[in-house]
Amino acid sequence: MITIGNKPADTAAISSEYPANSLERVIINTLAASSKTYNYATKERLQFELKLRREIVNAAEELYRSHLKFRTFYNSIRNEDYWIRKPDGGFALRPDVKPSDAIRDIYSNSHKYGTECATAMLMVYYKALLEVFPEEAFNKIFRDIYLMNWHRIEPELREVSLMQSTYDHLPGDRRYFRNPDVNPETPEWQGENVIDLGGGFYYGHGIGRYMAPMFIDSLNQNRIAYADESAYLLDSVGRPNFDRLFSLYQKYSATASSVSA
Amino acid sequence: MNQNNSNYLENLRIRQGADSLRRKFIDLAARHRQKAIRYLNHDKLRFPTLYLLMPDIQTFNLYDELIPRNNTAIQIWAKKSRDFALAFRLERLLPQDNETNRAALKWMFDTGLYWDGPSNFSENFNAAIDTAAAMLIATHKDMTVLPAVCELIFWRHRQGLLIHDLVWGFFQSYEPDSMMMIAKYLNTGDAKDVELACRLLHIDIPDSVDAFTAHNHKNLFEQYKSWFYENNPYLRFTGEHFLQTSEPNPLYLDNEAKYLGKRISPKDGLPLENVTPDETACLIQFRKASENDQEILSSYSARLHNRDFRLWKEWIMSNISEQVSTAIAEL
Structure with missing residues (x-):
């Protein structure tokens, strides 16, 4: 509700403010049908969440x-040109570039980038926020971007790094497939961070x-010999x-309105 | 394997550096192939030296004449470098016995620890060390490496290097006692070490670690130690790691097991001792209590169980509200 x-x-x-079958309508319908009450202070606050969730999904698709x-x-x-590679494999924003330009460059020059799944999640969030x-x-708020995994994260985005239990899963949520019997030679497949795209896709x-079974199959192919536990999708969300x-x-x-006025 | 006390290649690396080692090895392999192989197979060779020479071993195609120790190490490097053709070729040369593999991994780990090589070489080298550690722990159940892995985690963290794969490998031991190896760093007085220890143990990081006194560090350690020894038999590993969350909680305390005084498996949480019908009845009552009361009951139960088994048997058979009253009064 x-x-x-x-x-x-x-x-x-x-709902009528959004096209039929749109992601926003899916989210509204899920929230409305839930046994949990989702309280928003204002309609604008709900619209903001719908917009940000839509952009998270768009950024993930892109x-x-x-x-x-x-x-x-x-x-x-x-x-x-935009990022300094640190000894732990993460990317720190160069002090002489605009955060917005650096985030856009990941998408426009994507062939120059390579990293793990958790960093990709952060790339998605920053692009959506942009x-x-x-x-x-954006450039004022996110001046200290560090792209790695959840270990070093700006306070404004801290909550995406923490998994919480939930009544409902929504497009734009971060989910996690865990692979408990992963082969120790490939620890990078100990799990997979994903964005819920809606319609059962990640x-x-x-x-x-x-869809989920393909992620589970892929992770299961990277298990230790004689593994007895399958990979699985956690219920919790970021x-x-x-x-x-x-x-x-x-x-x-x-501030922007008062300046432009 | 050659048993001489010193190794020509080791001496070259230590005294003249990586570039000179490679130049002289290339010259040696071109003119005296068998001698070059003998030096590589020498029992005093250390993993960093083999690692630096891997491209040259490939150039001279020496694999067929290398001992399994060396080919195991090269195979791990090949997989990390995504050279799957080489990894497959080496697979066919390697004996399929566990002990040979374990000994090779142990050699890599023991002789490669703390090597601070040229920066263009050291990252894949560290990846190979992480793999050796994780395979020793997860595949070969060799827990003797845990103290060294723990030290390496903290050393790397001080250098700002990647620790996540090493931490993951460390927790693959599913050995609760390993947490006390980490907890010792709460007591070191080094702010960076204390902060990392807190993160790994999932305890609150003090507001200002730098301003922390030695006395406070000791308190932090003693508090964890006390919590750990009270709960050790009832802890299971959760499987949470840094890839999933910024605040992984590696251990889950099973309050039901603690209440009954029944040890559980740290890997899957299954009981290691049978539960009697009387105990099952107690558990049904326990589950009806509030979360707060469950914590009080399990804490009191564990203490009474250790102090006076006969009294504990009487207490746990009383009704649940009496149990709670006694526990609150005596805790």
């Missing part, structure tokens, strides 16, 4: 179609865009803190 300001929301009216290579952290590669936030705001860098991001969005949008 969806409530706005603690009152039941007119979900039909909100990265899937790109030429980003799969490399372990030991062999990761990047465009050195589509939602005004560019100037994108995970290194495997691709498939989600950005939409409330905090919406507050930042409002703050910077208001």
Whole structure:
């Protein structure tokens, strides 16, 4: 069930603002049909989450179609015009470039980049945020981007690195396939971070865009000899803190409006 | 294998460096192939030297005459470098016995630890060391390497190097006692070590690690130690790692097992001792208690079980509300 300001929301009216069969309608319908009550302070806050989830899915689809290579952290590669490769295999933003340009470069020069699945998730989140936030705001908020895995992450995105239990799975969620019996020669296949694209499809860098059984089969092919446990999809999800991001969005949008006015 | 006390190639690497080693090896292999092979197969050769010479071994196609120790190491490197044709070729040369493989991995790990080679070489080298450690632990169940792996994790972290695969390999032991190897770093006084130890043990990082006094470090260690020894028999590994989350919690405490005083398998959480019908009845009552009461009951139960088994038997057979009252009064 969806409530706005603690009152039941007119979900039909909100849905009608989006095309039939759109991702936004799928999300609204899932929330509305849930046994859990999803309370939003304002309609704008709900619309913000729908927009960001849509852009997360778009960014994931775009990265899937790109030429980003799969490399372990030991062999990761990047465009050195924008990123400094650190000894742990992560990429730190060069101090002399704009964050927005560096994120766009990953997509426009994807053949110059190669990394693991967790880094690809961060690339997706930053690209989605770049589509939602005004560019100037994005560059002010995300000045210290470090692309690796969840070990070093900016506070604004901290929650995507933590898995939480959930009543409902939604497009734009981060999910994780775990491979408990992975071959110790290939620890990079101990699991796969994916973005839920909706319709039962997931994108995970290194495997691709498939439904869950294909991810499980791929991971199972990288198990230790005589393995007895299959890979599986965890129920928990990683989600950005939409409330905090919406507050930042409002703050910077208001600043931008007052400047332009 | 040659048993002489020193090795020409080792001496070259240590005294003259990597470039000189390679130049002289290429010259030697071109003129005295058998001698070059003898030096490579020498029992005093160390993994970093073999590693530096791998491209030249390929150039002179020496694989058929190398001992399994060397070919095992080269095969791991080939897989890390995605040279699957070479890996497949070496597979056919290697004997299919576990002990040969284990000894080769142990040689790689023991002689390769802490090698700080040329930067263009060291990353794949570290990847090979990670693999050797993980295979020793996960495949060969060789737990003797755990203390060295633990030290290497903290050493690499101080250098800003990648630790995640090594940490993953370390936890593949499913050995709860290994957590105390990490916990010792809470007591070192080094801010970076304390922070990493907290992350690995999933305990709160003190607000200002730098300002932490030696006394506080000791407290942190003692608190963990006390928690660990109280709960050790009832802990299982969760399988959470840094690839999945920024705050992996490696251990899950099974309060039901703790309440009954029944040890569980740290790998899959299955009970290692039979549960009697009376104990099953106790468990049914326990599950009806609130989460908070369950924690109180399991803590009190573990302490009473250790202190006075006869009294514990009486207590656990009383009704659940009496159990909670006694536990709250005495904890």
